[in-house]
Amino acid sequence: MSEDFRGLLARLEAAGVLRRIKREVDPRHFSTLLEQARGPLLFERVKGYEHPAAGNVVGNRRCLTEGLKVGDHELGRTMLKAIDKPIQPVIVSTGPCKEVVYRGDDADLSMFPIPLISTKDGGPYIGGGIVITKHPEMGRNVGYYRMMYRTPRETNMGILTHSDMYFNYVRAREENRPLEVAVAIGVHLTEQLAASYQAPLDVDEFTVAGGLRGEPVPLVRCETVDLEVPADAEVVLEGEILPDGWVHDEGPFGEWTWYLGEVMRMPIFRIKCITTRRAPIFHALHMPWENDWLKGPIVEGTAYRVLREARIDARAVNATPGGGCAAVLHVAIKKRAPGEGKDALHALLSAIRPLKLAVVVDDDVDIYNQDEIDWALAFRVQPDRDTVIASGVRGTLLDPSTRPWELKPGEIATTSKIGFDATLPEGAPKGRFERMHPIFHHDVKLENYI
Numbered sequence: 001m002s003e004d005f006r007g008l009l010a011r012l013e014a015a016g017v018l019r020r021i022k023r024e025v026d027p028r029h030f031s032t033l034l035e036q037a038r039g040p041l042l043f044e045r046v047k048g049y050e051h052p053a054a055g056n057v058v059g060n061r062r063c064l065t066e067g068l069k070v071g072d073h074e075l076g077r078t079m080l081k082a083i084d085k086p087i088q089p090v091i092v093s094t095g096p097c098k099e100v101v102y103r104g105d106d107a108d109l110s111m112f113p114i115p116l117i118s119t120k121d122g123g124p125y126i127g128g129g130i131v132i133t134k135h136p137e138m139g140r141n142v143g144y145y146r147m148m149y150r151t152p153r154e155t156n157m158g159i160l161t162h163s164d165m166y167f168n169y170v171r172a173r174e175e176n177r178p179l180e181v182a183v184a185i186g187v188h189l190t191e192q193l194a195a196s197y198q199a200p201l202d203v204d205e206f207t208v209a210g211g212l213r214g215e216p217v218p219l220v221r222c223e224t225v226d227l228e229v230p231a232d233a234e235v236v237l238e239g240e241i242l243p244d245g246w247v248h249d250e251g252p253f254g255e256w257t258w259y260l261g262e263v264m265r266m267p268i269f270r271i272k273c274i275t276t277r278r279a280p281i282f283h284a285l286h287m288p289w290e291n292d293w294l295k296g297p298i299v300e301g302t303a304y305r306v307l308r309e310a311r312i313d314a315r316a317v318n319a320t321p322g323g324g325c326a327a328v329l330h331v332a333i334k335k336r337a338p339g340e341g342k343d344a345l346h347a348l349l350s351a352i353r354p355l356k357l358a359v360v361v362d363d364d365v366d367i368y369n370q371d372e373i374d375w376a377l378a379f380r381v382q383p384d385r386d387t388v389i390a391s392g393v394r395g396t397l398l399d400p401s402t403r404p405w406e407l408k409p410g411e412i413a414t415t416s417k418i419g420f421d422a423t424l425p426e427g428a429p430k431g432r433f434e435r436m437h438p439i440f441h442h443d444v445k446l447e448n449y450i
Contacts, residue, residue, distance in 0.1 A: 002213050004096070004232035005186040006281065008067055009054055012040050015066050018054075020044055027113035027284070030055055034286040039063070042281075049113045055284040057128075058192065058293045061321075067189035068212065068297075073368075076300025076317045078212070079193065083301060086203075087210030089217040095231025096277045097184070101223060107274040108152040112235065115284045118254030122263065124149040125253065127291070128283030129183040129237065130195035131157075132227050133168045140228070141165055142195045142205035144291075147183070147269060148250050156250040156266040157181070157241050160397075164201055169241060169267065178240035180225040181269060186234025186283045191217065196294040198353075224273040234280040239271040255398045256291045256324045288324065296325035299352060303329060306351040312344050315363040326354040327399075330367040333360060338426040345388045345419030353394065358419040364435065365422075376422035380433070388419040 003011070012018035018040035025033065026047045034041055034056045040063060043053045058064060065071065070078045102108070114124040126147040133141050143165055146158035159166050172179035184191070194209035209217045219228035224238045250266040285291070299319040307314040313334040319325045329352070333344055344360045361367060361376045381387075395415030397404045402413040424433050 002190075002215060003188060005188055005234055005283070008057070008188055009040070009042060009281070012057070012063060012066055013042070015062075017060075017062055017066055018042060027053065027115045030113075030115040030284050031117045031286060034059065034284075034289075038289070043113075043284075046113045050111070051113075051280055051282060053113050053115075053282040053284045054186075055115075055128075055286045056290060057283060057285075058189065058290045059286065060289070060293065061296070064189070064293060064297060073316060075297040076304050076319075079197070079297040079301030080304045082194075082208050082211030083197070083199075083305070085211050086207035087213070087216050089204070089206040089210060089219045089228075091228060092218045092220055092231050095218060095220040095233075097229065097231055097233040097236050098220060098223075098275050099278045100276045102274040102276075103224070103272070105153075107237075107271050109149060109155070109237075109271065109274075110152045112282045113284065114149050114282075117287050118252075118260060120252050120260055121254060122148055122249070122251045125287075126155065126183070126185065127287060128285030129185040129235075130187055130191055130230075131165065132182045132184065132229060133165050133179060134227060135168045135171060135201070138167075138201045140204045140206065141168060141201075142191075143198075144195050144294075146253060148253070148266075150248075150268070153239075153271045155269050155271075156248060157269040158250065158253075158264075158266055159241075159246075164198070167201065172241075173243045173245060176243055178243055178270075180227060180240050181238075182222050182225055182227040182229050183237040183269075184229045184233040184235070185237070186277075186281055187230050187232070188213075191230055192294055193297060197298045222273075223275060234277050235282065236275045237271050238273040238275070239269055242268045242270060244268070254287050256288045256295070256326075257398055257400070258288055258324070259398075259400055261398060292321060292324045292326070294325075295319065295354070296321075299326050299329065299355070302352055303331060303348055306347045307331070307333070307344055310343055310347040312340050312347070314344075316367050318367045323357065324354075326352075327356045329355055329358045330373055331358065331360050332363045332365055332367050333423070334363050335423055341386075341421035341423035342388055342419075345421060349388065349390050349417045349419055350393075354396065356399075356415065356417050358417075359422055360419065361422045362424055373422075377420060380422045380424060381420055386421040388421070390417040393417060 024045040147155040190212040194205040218231040220231040246265045296319045300317040316332040395413040
């Protein structure tokens, strides 16, 4: 079997990325410790709980590269390859996630150190679980949906209107039945990334996880619902979302935008069964960083795909952490024809939903160096000629700049987007944009003099 969540933690530790905390830690303190660490922590002793917890497992870009075993600039292309070459999962008879089974009243969420994350959150949140549902025609869907703790057997389920599970739940409500749900907590990075990818409705995200693994994801059937989950998960919650709809208070919640969200109304998830590994490690996902970094490879992979279909030669793509790894994108292209800089902007701004600001540069600019991006914007851009603005396009209520307080209940937010064509202007005199270099820069090295 491929590497599991525990194997991922072990490899991050061997690479010097993950640190163990041996002192006893109150789970209410997870968040601030993880924020200070800006990287993975394994809490070996959790006050009041029997089992350990881990957070910030995807707390920086190094976690992604180590987790996928790829180079720093290969994340987007790796995600694109997995989307292009998916591998179907396989069903196995059993797995580590079924070593311990709790049913009925014994299926008690309070056995896990579910953390408070932000100062004014409405309650403890489960954020590190991938949520599995099925649609009668479209098949299996896997995604991330936040879950605010309510009782030992109930949470809210954060179903926003742009999600695939929204359509599955609406279908169930129309038929006046609950929607069966399974939540797998403590899965490998490959499943985490696949769940973050908003695949078409008829695409099973576990096939994308297989593409990332390079082999099928082993799934095991649940005990009480007609669903399948990763066999090597640390914890599995089985249950159903009640059909009474968006009527229960949920939140506030610290969002991926680094702002505190407002109180919303969400459905209720009721738990029927919990299965775990022996001594499970609870994944206490940390907002915003784990949420944001999981977006990065997906946005970068989508950018490569979009530009490939537009017949534009993309050389590098960087979804910046300052934009939550989704709202700000820097792209380097090899221009082959006039207008390709602006063509790239139109393609990116229309195809990548959370993207709000894009900068397209030539491939002589290092897009991972903000000084070089600023340099290209300062000296290759004329704002009245090289700016692309899209107005009135679909946005998100989680972005406070869309002024969601002015919307009616259920109304979808719209936004505007901007792009800067910072490629060299067509027809520029030869040598006019030649970059300066110190004389003999190819021949003389400082290390030879120190």
